Amino acid sequence: MSNSALIKSSIAKKYWMAVTGLFLCLFLVGHLLGNLQLIMKTGEEGRRAFNEYAYFMGHNIFIKIMSYITYASIIFHAVDGILLTIQNKKARPVNYVYNNPSANSSLPSRWMAILGSLILVFIVTHMANFWWKMKISEEIPLHTYYSQTAKDTVYYTLNKKQISVKDIREKGKIEGEKIFYSSKKFNASLENEINQEIIKARNQAEQTGQNINPLDIEKFKTESMEKYSMKEDELIDEGYKDLHTVVMQFFNKDKNPRAIFYLIIYVISMGVLAFHLWHGFASAFQSLGLNHAKYNILIKKAGQGFAVIIPLLFALIPILIFIK
Ligand code: HEM
Numbered sequence: 001m002s003n004s005a006l007i008k009s010s011i012a013k014k015y016w017m018a019v020t021g022l023f024l025c026l027f028l029v030g031h032l033l034g035n036l037q038l039i040m041k042t043g044e045e046g047r048r049a050f051n052e053y054a055y056f057m058g059h060n061i062f063i064k065i066m067s068y069i070t071y072a073s074i075i076f077h078a079v080d081g082i083l084l085t086i087q088n089k090k091a092r093p094v095n096y097v098y099n100n101p102s103a104n105s106s107l108p109s110r111w112m113a114i115l116g117s118l119i120l121v122f123i124v125t126h127m128a129n130f131w132w133k134m135k136i137s138e139e140i141p142l143h144t145y146y147s148q149t150a151k152d153t154v155y156y157t158l159n160k161k162q163i164s165v166k167d168i169r170e171k172g173k174i175e176g177e178k179i180f181y182s183s184k185k186f187n188a189s190l191e192n193e194i195n196q197e198i199i200k201a202r203n204q205a206e207q208t209g210q211n212i213n214p215l216d217i218e219k220f221k222t223e224s225m226e227k228y229s230m231k232e233d234e235l236i237d238e239g240y241k242d243l244h245t246v247v248m249q250f251f252n253k254d255k256n257p258r259a260i261f262y263l264i265i266y267v268i269s270m271g272v273l274a275f276h277l278w279h280g281f282a283s284a285f286q287s288l289g290l291n292h293a294k295y296n297i298l299i300k301k302a303g304q305g306f307a308v309i310i311p312l313l314f315a316l317i318p319i320l321i322f323i324k
Contacts, residue, residue: 017284019288021284028310036317074120122273134243266318
């Protein structure tokens with residue numbers, strides 16, 4: 001490649017590094033705001049808020065598109081960065097005699113490729129810990145709990161289907177020992193399953209001498225689940241995945257013997273991220289040609305503030321979960 005072609009391709013690579021890098025900064029802000037719910041609300045309220053948030057993030061079409069752009073940006077940013085580093089090395093195989101790295105560039109700038117690679121390793125392992133459980137594997141528990149005060153308790157049957165008491169009371173009718181539903185939400189196999197549970201429970205009750213009304217279904221429940229959808233009438237077929245418990249247990253020293261190890265990895269990674277952003281943020285503006293003598297110092301300071309505050313708040317999340 002001729003020298004000018006090399007420079008042109010370097011400029012293009014820098015441009016796209018900047019665009020994807022700034023987009024990833026936006027992602028960090030959004031991700032941080034969502035994750036802060038893990039420490040801002042406690043107990044059942046916090047669990048519910050975070051699981052509802054995770055459900056929304058997984059089902060909103062706009063967020064889904066943003067997620068795919070995020071994945072593409074991470075891959076593009078990493079590959080582009082590696083290619084740029086190789087290209088720069090090739091273009092200048094021997095260091096200039098007058099090259100004095102500490103005078104010519106700040107420490108993070110020379111370390112950008114190494115820091116970026118470490119962040120990539122962090123992202124891959126981090127996604128294996130949480131994202132994989134949430135999106136791909138079926139390992140994740142559902143958010144189930146029983147509340148005496150729930151207006152509409154949803155029962156969770158052996159086949160992991162949900163049925164609401166309100167529906168049973170409003171739409172069910174009893175014929176002999178069986179309940180029949182007029183609601184379209186229930187198919188024949190679900191109806192059959194509920195009836196099987198009622199018969200089983202009635203048999204058990206008879207053995208212990210109890211007298212049970214078949215519509216008094218609370219006595220037959222195996223597990224129960226409060227419906228906590230924001231929309232009054234919406235039944236969430238697959239249930240809320242309990243991502244909150246997964247994250248909390250991950251960093252909880254009593255529940256996870258490796259929690260201290262994960263905490264250290266996360267805190268170090270946030271330090272690495274801080275260094276990467278320290279240089280990257282302002283440098284992205286430069287690569288996009290958005291630099292102006294008047295604003296350069298402002299952009300630099302804003303970038304440095306971003307580089308410290310965002311990773312610090314991210315690191316605070318596992319620290320607080322661990323020490324509580
Ligand atoms: C240290 C605090 C952090 C916590 C507690 C945390 C937690 C989580 C959780 C629970 C998920 C799964 C969300 C879901 O699938 O619905 C997730 C996804 C993800 N996290 Fe983090 N995260 C942290 C920091 C970071 C950082 C610093 C980065 C980037 C450098 C990052 C990058 C990602 C990415 C790329 C995804 C996939 C996002 C998507 O599917 O749209 N996370 N994180």
